[in-house]
Amino acid sequence: MATPRKVLHSSPPDGGWGWMIVVGCFLVTICTRAVTRCISIFFVEFQTYFAQDYARTAWIHSIADCATMLCGLGFALCYSPAIAMVGKYFNKRKALAYGIAMSGSGIGTFILAPVVQLLIEQFSWRGALLILGGFVLNLCVCGALMRPITLKEDHENPSELLKQEYVSKAQKQDLKQISMCSPLMKEWSHECLCHCSWQEYSFLLMPDFMVLAVSVLFMAYGCSPLFVYLVPYALSVGVSHQEAAFLMSILGVIDIIGNITFGWLTDRRCLKKYRHICYLFAVGMDGLCCLFLPVLQSFPLLVPFSFTFGYFDGAYVTLIPVVTADVVGTPSLSSALGVVYFLHAVPYLLSPPIAGWLVDTTGSYTASFLLCGFSMIFSSILLCFARLAKKIKRTHLRSLVKDANTKQQIWTNGTIAYSVAGELDQKDVEMLAIDTNSYCNR
Structure with a gap:
C-alpha cells in the first residue's frame, strides 16, 4: 500500500475528516467507558457467586478502571489516543466535538445497562461477559478511522524540530559513517531525545496544570464509587433488579444531554473564557448529589438523583480535555491528557475498595457516599480558590503597572x-x- 501523503494544516480543520474522528472516539467511549460502567450490574452477581464482601468484590471494577487510565494495556491503547485525536482536529468547535465524542459513554450505558441485565438472566454472568467481549472487538473498526494530522504549530514546537532534524541527519549517513562515529552519534541522540522529552513534558511545572492535577485526583476519587455501588445500593433499599438497571440507563441517557449541551454552551463566545468555572460548577454539583444520596431510599427518589448526577457528570467529563487544552495548549494536549488520565488511575484503583470497606464496617452506604461528595466538592473549591488567587494577583500587577505609568x-x-x-x-x-x-x- 502506498504511504498516505501528509498535508500540513495551518490550523485544526474544525470539520472534514475530523467528524469521522469524532465518530470513532464516540464508538471508543461506548466500548470502553460504558462497558466498564456496566460492571456495576455484575457486582451483585460476583458478590453472590464468589461469596465475598463489598471491599474485595470492588477490586474487580477498580482494577479495570485503573488499568484503563494507567497502563498501555487493553482499553488504554484506545481511549486516550482517541480523545487526543479529537483535540488535534478541532479548535473553534472543540467543546462541541468533545461533547459528541464523550456522549458515547452515556449512550452506551443507556443501551447496555438493561441489555446486560437481560443477558445475565438468559446466559448467566459468564455468558454476558463473553457477549460483551465480542462487542468490544469493534474497537478495531474505531482504530481504522483514526488518521493522523500534521499542524503548523507542531513544526514550530522545538521538540518536533529536533526530532525531525535528528531523523534527517540519520538518513543522510550511511552505515559505515554511523559505525565509525557510533559513540558520538549515541551521545548526540541521547541528548536530543532528553531535550525533546523535556520540551514535551515541560507543562508539568506550570502552576495552573499542577492545581488542575491535584483537583483531578480528588474528583476521580469521588466519582468512581458511585458507578460501582449505585445498583447495589438501590437493591439494598428495596428496588428491583430491573429498576436498578433502569437507574443506570437514566444516568446514561442524561449523561448524553450533559455532554452535548455543556459542550455546545461552552463553545459560545460569552462562555468560552469561563470554561474553568463551568467545569468546577459541574464537579461541585455532582458532589452535592452524592451528599444527598443516603437519604434517597426509594425508586421515585433515586430517579431525580440519576437525572441530576448524570447531567453534571456528562458536563465535566466533556470539559476535562477542553480545560486541559486551555491550560497547556494544543501541541502538548496528547501528553497532558495522558498525565491527566494517569492521575485518574490511583483514585479509581483505591476508592471503590475503600468505599466497600466503609460499607462492610459501618453496615450502610452513608459514609461512602459522604466521602465521595466531600471529595468532589473539595476538588471544585480547590480550583475556585486557585482562580481567585490568580485573578487577585493579576489585579495587583495591573495596579502596580498603572501606578508606575502615572509618574x-x-x-x-x-x-x-x-x-x-x-x-x-x-x-x-x-x-x-x-x-x-x-x-x-x-
Missing part, C-alpha cells in the same frame, strides 16, 4: 530632577526635552 522621569539637569504626571501628552514631553537640551547647549 515618569522626563529629564535630569545637574542635581535638579524634573518629573511630570503621566497625563502629559507625549508630544509635549518631546518638546520640553528639546527645549531643555538647547538651553543646556547654550
